[in-house]
Amino acid sequence: MDIKSKFPIFKKYPDLAYLDNGATTLKPEIVLEKMNEYYREYSANIHRGIYGISERATEEYESARVKVARFIGAAPSEIIFTFGTTASINLVASGWADKNLKRGDEILVTEMEHHSNLVPWQNLAKKKGLKIKFLPLNGIFLDISDEVLKNLVNEKTKMMAMVQVSNVLGTVNPVKDIIEKVKKINPKIVVVVDGAQAVAHMPIKVKDLGADFYAFSGHKMYGPTGIGVLWGKKERLEETEPVNFGGGMIEEVTEEGFRMASIPFRFEGGTPPIGEAIGLGEAVDFIEELGWKDIMEQEINTYKYLEEKIGGLAEMMGEGTIKILVMKGAHPHDVAQILDTVGVCVRAGHHCAMPLHQKLGLMASTRVSLAVYNDKSDVDKLIGGIKKVNKIFVKED
Ligand SMILES: Cc1ncc(COP(=O)(O)O)c(C=O)c1O
Structure with missing residues (x-):
């Protein structure tokens, strides 16, 4: 599969080894073209204009919602467009949890959360007098033994916030099992899953997971920045309050008050990122056209090759497409800078x-994160770069 040719950035930098896909993925031509088409040909506002180009914009925006819904096995009315995972989780925290949790209630998170799935809960806990508990790590996995869960989950646990794929360790958490286990102890627990690092790498069917909310970003799945998704179960969305009040989210307004629009529109106050939502719809098409079988095969081949090639060159931790490198004697920033000199982009x-x-x-780490366009040539460049780091920095014991 010649996937690199679908990404214009590789025309400008044919030798680029882009291995920072956990931060954001590169964008394929068809996504850029689709967004360009909106901005060039029908860049009107949506849901308001009674004229051709506005109707076209509305149709394309709503068709993106339908594609995203199909992509994660949901109904279009359960898909809320946000600005990204962080905004989606904050909507759950401010719109659902703030209203439904009270002093003394507990929120269960895991020890591997991204700040975006921890800080909103810490902030809410401070404001409302809630307690945050942590599901512990066991190596690079979560300890989900019955004993641990029994100690952490009780009738005061009202919420659980959990990442599906760790953005540091690549660990794929068995979210379905975990949700089943915690809901068995307390069926009232509402679970939000952070799917930011999952959606580009594996098929997701939100209803199978048993979660209440699922959050992800467009830019980590070959789509544009500035667009993300919050999926919510119908009953949960009905219990959620909007956080952005104003134009676009109302049915009727008088001097006395207002009546909200139906779900999901009530959660999309103000002009949304229209071109970006349309671009995300195209990113869904891109993934579906490649097909999960080929995507996963390509990614597995690349990370297996990396696991084979790394040998004793660096200590490597992580599962699947995300790995961190720990190199004795070299600071991660120095590692990343040296790798940049050989055209390899990693995160430090x-x-x-x-x-x-x-x-x-660890104070910090060097992260390698793969996407579908990465191949053995990228790994070879990375290995060459690591050898260079070792030559400069790593002293023999
Ligand atoms: C696991 C995880 N959650 C949340 C986020 C936040 O995503 P965004 O910055 O698109 O809101 C990221 C981004 O790195 C992530 O990796």
């Missing part, structure tokens, strides 16, 4: 997961 730092790094006993 805490990857918005400081508590997880503290748990792992």
Whole structure:
């Protein structure tokens, strides 16, 4: 599969080894073209204009919602367009949890959360007097033994926030099993799953997972920045309050008050990122046209090759498409800078997961994260770069 040719950035930089897909993925030509088409040919506002180009914009925007819904096995009315995973989780925290949780209630999170699925809960906990508990790590996996869960989950646990795929360790959490287990102890727990690192790498059917909310970003699945999704179960969305009040989310307004529009429109106050939503719809088409079988096969081949080639060159941790490298004697920022000199893009730092790094006993790490266009040639460049780092920095014991 010649996937690189579908991405215009590789025409400009044919030798680029882009291995920072956990941060954001590159964009295929068809997504860029589709967005360009909106901005060039029918860049009117949606849901308001009674004229051709506005109607076209509305149709394309709503058709993107239908594609996203189909992509995750949901109904279009359960898909809320947001600005990204962070905005989606904040909508759950401010729109659902703020209204439904009270002083003394508990929220269960995991020790591998991205700040975007931790800080909104910490903020809410501070405001409302809630307690946050952490599902612990066991190596790079979560400890979900009955004993641990029995100690953490009780009738006060009202909410669970959990990442599906760790953005540092690549761990694919068995969210369905975990949800089943926690809901068995307390069926009233409302679960929000952070799917930011999952949606580009595996088929997701939200209803099978048993979650109440599912959040993800367009830009990590070959779509544009500035667009994301919150899926919610119908009953949960009915209990959720909008956070953006104003134009676009009302049915009727008088001087005395207002009546909200139906779901999902009441959650999309103000002009949404129209071209970006349309671009996300095209990203869904891109993934579906490649097909999960080929996508997963390509990614598995690439990470297996990396696992084989790394040998003793660096300590590598992680599952699947995301790995962190720990190199004795070299700071991750130095590693990333040297890799940049050979055209390899990786991430250095805490990857918005400081508590997880503290748990792992690391100040920072170098992260390699793969996408469907990565292949053995990228791994070879990475390995060449790591050898260069070793030559400069890593001292023999
Ligand atoms: C697991 C996880 N959750 C949440 C986010 C936040 O996504 P966004 O910045 O698109 O809101 C990220 C982004 O790195 C992530 O990896």
